[in-house]
């Protein structure tokens with residue numbers, strides 16, 4: 001049984017950048033529904049119930065045909081939202097700017113932080129329909145990537161470092177059709193400490209694998 005992880009802050013904590021109504025609905029209705037649907041889809045498949053969410057996401061092609069689409073959508077939805085909550089923080093001033101290895105990788109791939117933000121933002125605005133914009137670790141390099149619906153970079157062997165939900169449910173109640181305003185505001189609540197930690201862990205894992 002998968003369970004809804006506890007939100008690391010109050011519904012109102014990300015305000016004014018993400019208002020309380022969006023946050024409440026997004027977590028308690030949208031994310032909760034992905035968890036519920038995932039459990040329903042796996043009900044008759046006990047061998048899949050004991051796997052971790054990462055194991056499921058990286059072996060979607062091995063799922064029984066009758067539940068493949070449902071699991072792809074709901075497992076992705078559960079995993080993506082669990083990451084998304086952690087990658088935001090209401091604590092202004094704490095981990096608000098990348099430094100160290102993360103900053104080095106950003107400079108290497110994008111030149112500087114502002115160029116990275118600009119490119120990430122432009123790519124997020126351009127996603128047609130529902131999906132996610134990502135910063136991923138692909139081998140040794142960090143790259144932008146986008147996925148449709150609830151697909152995840154992990155399925156394609158890339159490590160998610162930062163993600164932004166651009167489904168309309170993530171911003172419409174506050175920003176209406178202005179997705180670019182939502183993206184711009186969102187930078188104020190990015191949890192850079194979490195992104196840096198994710199990068200460090202991914203590099204550690206790569207080193208163990210190759211040594």
Ligand code: MN3
Nearest residue numbers: 030165167170
């Ligand atoms: Mn969402």
